[in-house]
Amino acid sequence: MSEVNCIFCKIMRGELPSHRVCESERTVSFLDLFPAALGHTLIVTRDHYENIYEIPPEVLAEIATESHRVAGAQREALRPEGLGVYQLNGAPAGQTVFHYHMHLIPRMPGQGLELHGRKEASSEELSGIAAKIAAKLPST
Numbered sequence: 001m002s003e004v005n006c007i008f009c010k011i012m013r014g015e016l017p018s019h020r021v022c023e024s025e026r027t028v029s030f031l032d033l034f035p036a037a038l039g040h041t042l043i044v045t046r047d048h049y050e051n052i053y054e055i056p057p058e059v060l061a062e063i064a065t066e067s068h069r070v071a072g073a074q075r076e077a078l079r080p081e082g083l084g085v086y087q088l089n090g091a092p093a094g095q096t097v098f099h100y101h102m103h104l105i106p107r108m109p110g111q112g113l114e115l116h117g118r119k120e121a122s123s124e125e126l127s128g129i130a131a132k133i134a135a136k137l138p139s140t
């Protein structure tokens with residue numbers, strides 16, 4: 001998919017809204033619009049790389065650092081009993097937006113292991129959760 005029509009590139013350009021948790025030099029973390037669970041957060045590169053084969057290693061390292069920060073904040077804010085960290089490459093692996101991103105999905109016992117929810121979350125709900133997670137981020 002070209003960068004012009006890419007939904008994550010549109011979010012990065014400010015053409016679509018997002019509920020941001022935090023940002024770093026080369027990444028933005030925001031809540032999934034169709035959460036598989038409460039607090040489902042995506043860590044997305046500012047620049048368009050389709051997958052793990054295209055992303056430069058230094059950007060991948062920044063994704064890892066951000067995932068560590070966000071995971072800690074999710075744990076403080078939401079107290080999940082588990083956390084799924086997923087990164088998918090190519091349609092057969094389940095990738096649906098072809099712009100590199102990592103899913104951080106807080107998990108509770110008895111819930112499924114879906115990666116995408118069926119229902120779009122409300123803007124009010126998402127902004128409340130984003131603020132709750134952001135409040136627990138370690139200061140940098």
Ligand SMILES: [Zn+2]
Binds near residue numbers: 003006007009049099
């Ligand atoms: Zn993109």
